[in-house]
Amino acid sequence: MSSTPIAGALGVAAAGSGGAQSPVAEAGSAGMGGERAAAGEAGSTSGRGAAGASGRSSVGGVSGRGGAGGSGGGRAAVSGAGGASATGGRSGQGAAGMPAAGGGGAGQAAPVGTKFVGNITTRNQVRSDFVMYWNQITPENEGKWGSVEPTRDQMNWSGLDRVHDYAKQHGLIFKQHTFVWGSQQPSWLNGLAADQQRAEVEEWIRLFCERYPDVALIDVVNEPPPHTMPAYMAALGGAGSSGYDWIVQAFKWARQYCPNATLILNDYNNIEYGADNTRFIEIAKAVKAAGAPIDAVGAQAHDAYKLSTDAVKGMLDKLASGTGLPVYISEYDIDLADDAKQQQVMSSQFKMFWDHPQVKGITLWGYVSGATWKTNTGLMSSSGTPRPALTWLMNELGR
Numbered sequence: 001m002s003s004t005p006i007a008g009a010l011g012v013a014a015a016g017s018g019g020a021q022s023p024v025a026e027a028g029s030a031g032m033g034g035e036r037a038a039a040g041e042a043g044s045t046s047g048r049g050a051a052g053a054s055g056r057s058s059v060g061g062v063s064g065r066g067g068a069g070g071s072g073g074g075r076a077a078v079s080g081a082g083g084a085s086a087t088g089g090r091s092g093q094g095a096a097g098m099p100a101a102g103g104g105g106a107g108q109a110a111p112v113g114t115k116f117v118g119n120i121t122t123r124n125q126v127r128s129d130f131v132m133y134w135n136q137i138t139p140e141n142e143g144k145w146g147s148v149e150p151t152r153d154q155m156n157w158s159g160l161d162r163v164h165d166y167a168k169q170h171g172l173i174f175k176q177h178t179f180v181w182g183s184q185q186p187s188w189l190n191g192l193a194a195d196q197q198r199a200e201v202e203e204w205i206r207l208f209c210e211r212y213p214d215v216a217l218i219d220v221v222n223e224p225p226p227h228t229m230p231a232y233m234a235a236l237g238g239a240g241s242s243g244y245d246w247i248v249q250a251f252k253w254a255r256q257y258c259p260n261a262t263l264i265l266n267d268y269n270n271i272e273y274g275a276d277n278t279r280f281i282e283i284a285k286a287v288k289a290a291g292a293p294i295d296a297v298g299a300q301a302h303d304a305y306k307l308s309t310d311a312v313k314g315m316l317d318k319l320a321s322g323t324g325l326p327v328y329i330s331e332y333d334i335d336l337a338d339d340a341k342q343q344q345v346m347s348s349q350f351k352m353f354w355d356h357p358q359v360k361g362i363t364l365w366g367y368v369s370g371a372t373w374k375t376n377t378g379l380m381s382s383s384g385t386p387r388p389a390l391t392w393l394m395n396e397l398g399r
Contacts, residue, residue, distance in 0.1 A: 115354070116173055117397060118363040122371050124159055126166045129384060133394065136173040138330075138363055139163045140373075143177050144184040145204055152188045152200075157211060164212055175217035175363070178266065179205055180236075180250045182228025190231055197235035202253050209257035217361075219266040219298060219330070220254045221247050224283055227267065242290035244283055251292040266298030266330050271315040272307060281322035288323075296360065297323050298330035302374070305334040309348045313356070320358035327358050331365040333377035339388045342376075346389040350396075 118136025130137065141147050142159030149155050167174035180201065189197055209215070222228070224247060237245035247265070254263050265284055269276035280297070288294055299319060304312045320327050332353070336342040353359050367390070369378025379390035386394070 115359070116361045117393075118173065118175070118361065119367050120363070120365055121163060122366070122368050126162055127368070130166070131170045131172065133367065133390075133399065134172070134364075136175065136361060136363060137163055137167050138175045138177050140177075140366070141184070144181065145179070146184040146186050148208075149186050149204065152186070155207065160212070164215075168214070173216045173361075174212070174214070176208065176212070176215050176219065176261075178219035178222040179208070179254060180220065180230055180247075181222040182225075182230045183223075185230060185232075194232075194235040197232040201232060201236060201250070205250075205253045206257045209254075209261075213258070213260070215258060215261050217262045217264060217328070218254055218258060220251050220263045220294075222266045224265070224267060224280075226279075227269075240290075242286050244287050245290065247283070247287045248290045248292040251287065251294055255293040262295045263293060264296045264298045264328060264330070265294055266300065266328075268300040268302055268331070270297075271299040271301055271312055271319055272303040274315070277315050277318055277322075281319065284323040284325065294325065296326040296328055298328045300331035300365075301329050302331060302333060302335075302365070304332065304349055305336060305345045309352050312349060313352050316353075316356060316359070320356075326360045327356075328360055329353050329362040332362060333365045333372065333374060334389065335374040335376045337376040343388040343392050347392055347396075350393065 116136040117134060118138060119130070119134040120138045120140040121142060122140075124140070124142055126137070139160060142163055147159060148157065164174055166172070186200075189200060192200065224244070230246075233246045235246075236249045239245060240248075242248060251263055251265075254261070265287070267276070267280050270280040271277065284294065284297055297319065299316065301312070316327065332349075334342050334345050334349075336345065350362070353362050364379070366372030366377055367379040369381055369387075371382070372378050378387070379393075380386040
């Protein structure tokens with residue numbers, strides 16, 4: 001198999017002159033919230049709660065188009081609307097045109113079928129420099145049900161609106177994380193009867209899809225058992241004949257109300273450790289056989305950096321062949337304080353992910369040091385100074 005060249009694959013347009021600089025990112029006030037935070041009072045996020053530092057200004061006034069894809073069939077992600085046109089747009093074989101930084105108006109997102117390199121929000125805010133590095137965005141905490149509906153029937157969409165609107169303005173792929181999970185779900189659900197719990201879960205999915213009908217990707221169920229277990233599993237059908245009827249039901253509602261989205265079953269350790277890999281494949285096959293409209297699987301890959309690239313690739317191959325589904329690397333990070341070691345892992349594992357034919361997108365889980373889930377996973381300082389791993393990655397992507 002010939003691999004897709006990385007350099008130029010995102011077809012990045014260089015920044016043009018003219019136009020004022022975008023303001024630096026506003027400091028975020030909310031805590032980060034560990035991805036597997038213990039369930040507690042709905043809507044609260046765990047972790048370090050200090051205000052987020054201001055980010056580096058993004059290049060302003062640029063309307064340049066992402067370089068058109070070459071023979072790899074890529075398409076430019078964005079056609080900007082205002083300011084001076086960019087120069088140096090690079091065409092290349094590959095997946096999707098990366099949006100130009102600081103675009104002056106709404107753009108059209110890259111097709112979901114094109115491979116992307118994305119990231120998450122920073123302390124519940126979208127930094128103004130986000131679009132300089134990434135062409136897909138996932139809300140770290142803003143899309144979790146406990147953040148949206150901490151009080152029954154009082155929906156707070158403000159955080160998700162910020163992410164969705166930023167994605168739409170800059171032509172980024174918008175992913176929802178997550179519908180059903182065993183953590184950060186509303187605490188008020190616990191006191192309801194089963195029929196009421198069922199109705200509330202369906203309502204949550206329906207209301208999200210009505211508000212964001214253009215969502216591209218959804219983690220429908222996150223970290224299935226034994227990793228986490230929602231308190232309302234029985235209300236959705238419990239184990240049932242498939243062993244996971246509650247997962248089947250969640251996917252059916254997601255398809256009913258968000259018919260155009262790619263629906264994902266997401267988990268951790270499924271491309272790192274054999275037992276988790278086998279169990280996850282069994283779950284995915286069982287829910288598919290029971291009629292769940294599952295489109296893809298997600299591999300968080302938080303522990304991948306601890307293993308050799310060959311070992312991770314072997315597990316990834318098994319995941320893809322065992323489920324028969326495309327794979328999204330959904331929460332990748334490298335928890336290493338040593339700059340050289342972090343860069344070494346990034347250059348090896350990222351290339352493997354990018355070249356793998358079944359991997360359709362890669363989302364890194366945070367990029368600002370001091371504002372990531374794990375201590376040493378940041379890729380740049382809060383003021384914008386990159387660590388070598390980020391410099392390498394941007395060079396490989398042609399940024």
